[in-house]
Amino acid sequence: MISITILGSGNVAQNLFEAFLAKDDVSIMQVVGRKRSSLSYFKGRVALATFHEELLLADVYIMAISDDAIGSVSSKLSLKGLLVHTSGAVPLSDIKNHERIGVFYPLQTFTVGKLLDFRNIPICIEANNAESFQLLKRLGHILSDTVANIDSNKRKALHLSAVFVNNFTNYMYIIGRDICVQNELQFSMLQPLIQETADKIRAMSPIDAQTGPAKRGDLKTLHAHLHLLKEKNQREIYTLLSNSIKARLQS
Amino acid sequence: MISITILGSGNVAQNLFEAFLAKDDVSIMQVVGRKRSSLSYFKGRVALATFHEELLLADVYIMAISDDAIGSVSSKLSLKGLLVHTSGAVPLSDIKNHERIGVFYPLQTFTVGKLLDFRNIPICIEANNAESFQLLKRLGHILSDTVANIDSNKRKALHLSAVFVNNFTNYMYIIGRDICVQNELQFSMLQPLIQETADKIRAMSPIDAQTGPAKRGDLKTLHAHLHLLKEKNQREIYTLLSNSIKARLQS
Incomplete structure (x- = not known):
């Protein structure tokens, strides 16, 4: 069982939420947004929180937020678990203030209100240590047949x-x-x-x-x-x- | 029953041939090419001829040939039936020397060796008289759910x-x-x-x-x-x- 928390409320967050929710091997601890009002999609289906609250422990914290926000949001958090972003364009090193960091990038276009099957969506992963990498690999394979080791330049x-x-x-x-x-x-x-x-x-x-x-x-x-x-x-x-x-x- | 003859041997000719061959309401009289050697795809499956020979009578003659050739090929033929081309770019008036002319344009990309289902391919038709138009409409609906009246400008x-x-x-x-x-x-x-x-x-x-x-x-x-x-x-x-x-x- 891998415990995760999703930070963000947009298309990617919603798609990841639905995909992970359907899996027995993953438990979603919380979904976290700027304000409670931005989390209406998830209401009643999972524990909710804002970035200002203390968050529950999770194995992986997934930031499904805009590229620009990754640096500032990560610098304000201080989490024990592995903190990853989901962006194609942002380097791993943009994640600040955390020991264990990574990337969990689903190579797909996501649309409001359209839920996709992750089985054939390639998940590109990267991490700053071998243990975190293995954890992301396991997490990726729960969703998809294709999990690829792709560094920030690639x-x-x-x-x-x-x-x-x-x-x-x-x-x-x-x-x-x-x-x-x-x-x-x-x-x-x-x-x-x-x-x-x-x-x-x-x-x-x-x-x-x-x-x-x-x-x-x-x-x-x-x-x-x-x-x-x-x-x-x-x-x-x-x-x-x-x-x-x-x-x-x-x- | 509509009788047709296909002039041409490329991707479009092959795709039209296979699609019409599968239909009980259409009989393919001949496939016609520049040389017999260019018609190897059709060999043993239909009567073959070259442009120099006299062609059998058919209701519709379909030129599935390159845009440039439509003017010159049509000017050398003298057919009793309705003579149409399959091009998106060539105006109806490029067909020479024939009384009854038309267009039968399947809006799709065709690939060597890949046969497509015509059912959802729009067929754009045009003709220089109402009777020919009705004939093309009937022929189009044998293949496709979408047959559209599209003039040369459109x-x-x-x-x-x-x-x-x-x-x-x-x-x-x-x-x-x-x-x-x-x-x-x-x-x-x-x-x-x-x-x-x-x-x-x-x-x-x-x-x-x-x-x-x-x-x-x-x-x-x-x-x-x-x-x-x-x-x-x-x-x-x-x-x-x-x-x-x-x-x-x-x-």
Whole structure:
């Protein structure tokens, strides 16, 4: 049995709470927020506390809070157990004032009100000693099939990669939707294509999966598209990405 | 019963062939290629012919050929039936020398050797007369739940939108993979994130789904990422897309 306390109340905190709550091998001691009013999601389901109160003993304290807050929150706490954060971008050393520190980073995008199955979400762990590392490894495997030893530098690169495949991909969806709206088309028509684009690269490298006018060097279509795009920003993105695809796939 | 002939031998031709072959309401008269040797995929499963031979009568002739070839191939044929192409980017009027013409555009990305279920692939149809349109509508519904009346201008916009959500999204996957390779990380770790990014927008608008340092205005992470990116092209894309997300979501 591993005892944990979750610090934070947002999407990641809620998702971790539900995932751990369903496991017999984990006991959730408390969920901790800035104010009691921020913890309404958890009310009646677990013991609650604020950062100003003394916290119960737990094996692992998980900070599922914003990147900026990790330094200041950790410096104000003084906990006996292992204190970890869940961020892709923040180095281990940002956790202050504690002897045993670590990282427990689930590589996934979390949405308000959407609970995900952690079984296939990679958990990237790091710790400042071997015992803590083994504890996080055990904790990770309770949730997920994939628990990976990723140090702060590699995690930063992984997070950067995630920005491209998640944040920037989602922005491509926004532009696709904007073009649909401007032309009175249903964006939902593109959903099967979006789905298949993601599915395709399970079985093949994205380099082999690349298609389209830029890859083919189809200047006629490239010019027709630029002619259609009225917004300067859309034209800039279209031009830069088309040129990049051409250069990347011919190198 | 609708009789069809498929002109072409690539991914789209193969996918249409398999999908129609499984349907009792469609009979495939012939598959037609430049040379017999290009038709090996279909050998022994259907009657074959080349563009130089006289073709059997069919209700619908489907050109699943490259955009550039649609004008020249259609101008050399002289068919009694309805002649359609399957391209997103080519206007109906590019089909030459025929009285009854149309478009039968499956809005999806097709891959060598990967057969897709057409049931949820939108088929965008257009024709130069009402009777042909009805025929294509019937043919479309044999394959798919979604058959949409999309004229050449709207189809061009839809195809442009598809370039963003498919071609450019796939290029984001390529950069994500490049960053993984450069940092000795497994790209497969990002697969669940890629999948969830696509799944997420089934239930919510991509505008609401946008997350990340650019949206949050998290300058610290944005600068750290730029510092990590060594390739000029990756830096340009990171900067342009981050600035675009900031501008788009604050407007």
